[in-house]
Amino acid sequence: MKILITGGAGFIGSHTILEILEHTDWTPISLDSFINSEPRTFDRIKDITGTEVKNYALDLRNLEDCRQVFEENEFAGILHFAALKAVGESVQKPLLYYQNNIQGLLNLIDLQMEYGVPHHIYSSSCTVYGSAKELPVSESTPSGQAESPYGWTKVMSEEILKDIALSSESLNVLALRYFNPVGAHSSGKLGELPKGVPNNLVPYITQTAVGVREKLTIHGDDYETRDGTCLRDYIHVTDIASAHLAAMKHLLEGKQRAPFDFINLGSGIGVTVKEAVDAFIKVNQVHLNYAIGPRRSGDVAAIYADNTKALSVLGWKPIRDLDEMMRSAWKWQQELGRQSL
């Protein structure tokens, strides 16, 4: 049974391919243009699993190019990870983000419908909740809010998928709203490869510890949280990956009641920036140069998930704790050394 993974060379797509190879008999086929990744990811996957994964190095913005993938394969379902994801860049280049994330999705759905692929798992984000007033954030928390063009592409994509799924006799869509995916495969041979200077906390921590960056700046310690630094829901990328297997099985077994649904993927635990930094230092016994700086514009003080729907609907819950996230992230950074994209 073939599953199409768009964005299979990326951070979450590649870890999901590993989970598929390690725990199912499905054949993952990737479509990734490498706009934010590198072909070497597939060598790393082969190194870990012994399996060569087929990738089509195509851009989803070009529908006719991508037709080849559907002509050559019959898919049981699609895991759609491919998107651009840098919040700050999306503010500078909104057109690029709308073209890539929205046009890419429209083309994919167009082909999916034409070739009769029934199941679609979509990579959504906690960004659709914007600045939520009540915590934890559950699926009944009002969404449809965003703070950036990137965030709006997630809100709009969910709406597009909902409308199309509701009007179709045959399409089932499940949007998974990730909180903050971090960490790396337990082998240390696969992890996140940020382009340029990382925006996200954990790659910034590991790059500082390895000496690529001089110092981590903690963006603000005057928030209304237990230690004044922002609170987030960090979730191990391998747990995110395993949720995709559970989600795809849920659709394949015909268990989803409505044509469109959405589920939070978080640990359910709020961790402050300071606590994340301390955990990194403690589990890895390394020095980390850091200082408190001003707030970063656009940051919400606190957000974390109510993840009970994922357990009740998918039978999924995260099993890797913060220490494991920090241990694996550091193992991967050591494998990578000072390399970045």
Ligand code: NAD
């Ligand atoms: P990533 O950048 O590591 O992976 C995305 C992959 O998609 C990259 O390999 C990139 O080359 C590819 N891609 C992008 N546009 C493409 C196009 N038009 N055609 C073909 N390939 C294309 O990102 P990630 O962290 O693995 O994120 C995967 C998905 O999860 C994205 O949709 C992202 O918005 C979503 N998400 C990520 C996070 C996070 O913090 N990492 C949180 C919530 C949601």
Ligand code: WQD
């Ligand atoms: C986490 C915390 C920073 C870097 C982003 C997207 C969101 C979703 C997940 C895709 C914040 C602080 C960070 C640094 C710091 N992605 N920080 N120093 O902003 O919660 O979420 O990724 O959908 O949409 O916005 O993640 O890792 O950037 O920041 O102090 O050098 O770490 O201020 O409080 P964020 P992050």
